[in-house]
Amino acid sequence: MNEPVLARLHHLMTLxxxxxxxxxxxxxxxxxxxxDDDAHLCLQLDVPGVDAESLEVQEDGETVTVAGQRPxxxxxxxxxxxxxxxxxxxxxxxxxxxxxxxxxxxxxxxTIRFEKRHPTISVPSSDLGREEQGE
Amino acid sequence: MNEPVLARLHHLMTLxxxxxxxxxxxxxxxxxxxxDDDAHLCLQLDVPGVDAESLEVQEDGETVTVAGQRPxxxxxxxxxxxxxxxxxxxxxxxxxxxxxxxxxxxxxxxTIRFEKRHPTISVPSSDLGREEQGE
Numbered sequence: 001m002n003e004p005v006l007a008r009l010h011h012l013m014t015l016x017x018x019x020x021x022x023x024x025x026x027x028x029x030x031x032x033x034x035x036d037d038d039a040h041l042c043l044q045l046d047v048p049g050v051d052a053e054s055l056e057v058q059e060d061g062e063t064v065t066v067a068g069q070r071p072x073x074x075x076x077x078x079x080x081x082x083x084x085x086x087x088x089x090x091x092x093x094x095x096x097x098x099x100x101x102x103x104x105x106x107x108x109x110x111t112i113r114f115e116k117r118h119p120t121i122s123v124p125s126s127d128l129g130r131e132e133q134g135e
Numbered sequence: 136m137n138e139p140v141l142a143r144l145h146h147l148m149t150l151x152x153x154x155x156x157x158x159x160x161x162x163x164x165x166x167x168x169x170x171d172d173d174a175h176l177c178l179q180l181d182v183p184g185v186d187a188e189s190l191e192v193q194e195d196g197e198t199v200t201v202a203g204q205r206p207x208x209x210x211x212x213x214x215x216x217x218x219x220x221x222x223x224x225x226x227x228x229x230x231x232x233x234x235x236x237x238x239x240x241x242x243x244x245x246t247i248r249f250e251k252r253h254p255t256i257s258v259p260s261s262d263l264g265r266e267e268q269g270e
Binding site for chain 1: 216
């Protein structure tokens with residue numbers, strides 16, 4: 001007997017979830033690259049439209065945390081761009097010197113350069129013998 | 136009898152696909168917002184790290200196409216950021232005046248502003264009666 005009421009409730013709850021999904025901002029997880037240039041590790045993070053003033057970078061021994069935000073577009077007709085606050089903690093791919101990070105923000109890309117604790121000594125690859133591991 | 140050979144072949148093909156997936160760049164579909172400011176429609180596209188010189192914008196009556204590229208990071212240790220060429224064709228949410236687009240690229244966000252064919256006349260919402268539609 002209560003089934004129509006329950007179905008109606010369920011329908012209303014689904015509608016509410018859909019409305020909440022529509023109104024909440026798209027989650028904001030900026031894409032990151034780690035690159036290596038022998039003496040440094042570089043972190044690059046895509047943060048288009050984020051003010052330098054809103055960015056915070058914190059480093060502990062093993063990880064670096066980047067936080068920031070950008071305002072949501074107003075009078076949105078169709079929206080895909082994430083907005084609001086983001087916070088990402090990334091683990092260093094290899095050990096870096098504490099407090100060696102240097103950050104810059106250019107064309108919406110945040111680059112942070114860390115000194116490696118164990119810089120790589122690069123070896124030119126020409127005329128080197130090839131070693132193969134047996135299976 | 137041929138089954139071990141087939142299984143081995145299948146395994147090799149799977150491996151090859153995995154290697155190709157790893158080496159191909161992350162697909163590049165910049166997120167887009169459409170906003171409305173009464174007289175204009177604005178398209179905003181997240182294109183961090185893309186040079187203005189590499190951007191191309193083309194408008195036909197119903198759609199606008201944006202293309203561009205950014206180079207892949209070199210000596211990548213861990214990569215999430217898309218790279219290479221992108222091309223997106225977006226349909227105008229409502230009619231715009233042909234050739235009215237004005238583009239700017241700021242902090243990695245491409246903004247293109249189009250004049251609406253039918254500008255909205257905004258009405259202040261205070262003291263307006265509320266109408267409700269019956270079910």
